[in-house]
Amino acid sequence: MRSGAGTLTFDRSMMCGAPAKTVGWRDPGFIHTSFLKDLWPNIEQFYKLGHRLSNGTIIWSKKYKFRSSPYPGQDSLQRVIMFGDMGKGERDGSNEYSNYQPSALKTTDQIISDLENIDIVFHIGDLTYANGYISQWDQFTAQVEPIASTVPYMVGSGNHERDWPDSGSFYDKMDSGGECGVLAETMFYVPAENRAKFWYKTDYGMFRFCIADTEHDWREGSEQYKFIENCLATVDRQKQPWLIFAAHRVLGYSSNYYHGQEGSFEEPMGRESLQKLWQKYKVDIAFYGHVHHYERSCPVYQSQCVTSEQSHYSGAVKGTIHVVVGGAGSHLSDFSQVQPNWSIFRDHDFGYVKMTAFNHTSLLFEYKKSNDGKVYDSFTISREYTDVLACVHDSCEATTAAS
Numbered sequence: 001m002r003s004g005a006g007t008l009t010f011d012r013s014m015m016c017g018a019p020a021k022t023v024g025w026r027d028p029g030f031i032h033t034s035f036l037k038d039l040w041p042n043i044e045q046f047y048k049l050g051h052r053l054s055n056g057t058i059i060w061s062k063k064y065k066f067r068s069s070p071y072p073g074q075d076s077l078q079r080v081i082m083f084g085d086m087g088k089g090e091r092d093g094s095n096e097y098s099n100y101q102p103s104a105l106k107t108t109d110q111i112i113s114d115l116e117n118i119d120i121v122f123h124i125g126d127l128t129y130a131n132g133y134i135s136q137w138d139q140f141t142a143q144v145e146p147i148a149s150t151v152p153y154m155v156g157s158g159n160h161e162r163d164w165p166d167s168g169s170f171y172d173k174m175d176s177g178g179e180c181g182v183l184a185e186t187m188f189y190v191p192a193e194n195r196a197k198f199w200y201k202t203d204y205g206m207f208r209f210c211i212a213d214t215e216h217d218w219r220e221g222s223e224q225y226k227f228i229e230n231c232l233a234t235v236d237r238q239k240q241p242w243l244i245f246a247a248h249r250v251l252g253y254s255s256n257y258y259h260g261q262e263g264s265f266e267e268p269m270g271r272e273s274l275q276k277l278w279q280k281y282k283v284d285i286a287f288y289g290h291v292h293h294y295e296r297s298c299p300v301y302q303s304q305c306v307t308s309e310q311s312h313y314s315g316a317v318k319g320t321i322h323v324v325v326g327g328a329g330s331h332l333s334d335f336s337q338v339q340p341n342w343s344i345f346r347d348h349d350f351g352y353v354k355m356t357a358f359n360h361t362s363l364l365f366e367y368k369k370s371n372d373g374k375v376y377d378s379f380t381i382s383r384e385y386t387d388v389l390a391c392v393h394d395s396c397e398a399t400t401a402a403s
């Protein structure tokens, strides 16, 4: 079966500032996207990429393989990797400027070594840290190629992809080095309605993922808020019990040093609007990057732990578990000296998360260090569909006394 590809590129005039527009500019070539439709779900597929020359001959790539996604709701073994802020490293041992992402290669290599046991990967923002030096995107895509050619490599947008003053980003910072999102929006495909607004929903078997874009406004009344509510509300939990929210900055809970200094333990304005949505729609786990270490909360609502259980959760979804997993490679962040009650596991090291859904009622969560790939924190969730229907604090649907 052959499937055509669309071709995109961009030019220097689309960059918002220096260095992307000046010394960091390099022509990106072409980015091809092909949609493989009508695949049978959840079976191994082989593919290669071809380029037809003007004389009609076709140059073929090597052969790759991947497993097509399970049908939404399909019951099969499903394993998900989640991390943020990885960046890239040099295979030849040379250091990039200030050695900013010392463990990016370790994380990448651990995931590659376990790739047979991984079905989909989420890198939730701060992808390359190219920061306007465009050739660094090639370095990053070469590094993750063994992963991204084999399983879906789903990305989120972070400050280092998007932020630039007066360019429509929520923050007026220069963290993207003038890229203002153009690179991220073109180099990787995400199923967003508008790729310049980097929020999207995506399904993988028994999982529904709602991926937010913290570099655009998420507060109540915003376009993104409507999307988030729609994403959470439209999943049939009987078919897709595992509901995951993810975003780059910590919209939920973090006892990172500077969030602790502020006393808010979150990105400013982070959870004020969103916590009622997570609670109403009974989000299982919310993931964040931006802060470069690992931290896991209890199931929490309005800063209160809703259960004292720490390693095995069952029954009604009383609150969402918030996880910071921004330690995939970029230099580590410090924790605040205060460890709030809701913070039940902190690790000042490089690592990533793996979730395994065994079926509709059983999920395993594991935090692994990038150094050795071993598990340093874990918990399980077991529950029935009727537990998702159960009323909990602020989640009840309206009822009527009529009969």
Ligand SMILES: [Fe+2]
Pocket (backbone or CB within 6 Å): 085, 125, 126, 158, 159, 160, 248, 289, 290, 291
């Ligand atoms: Fe960030």
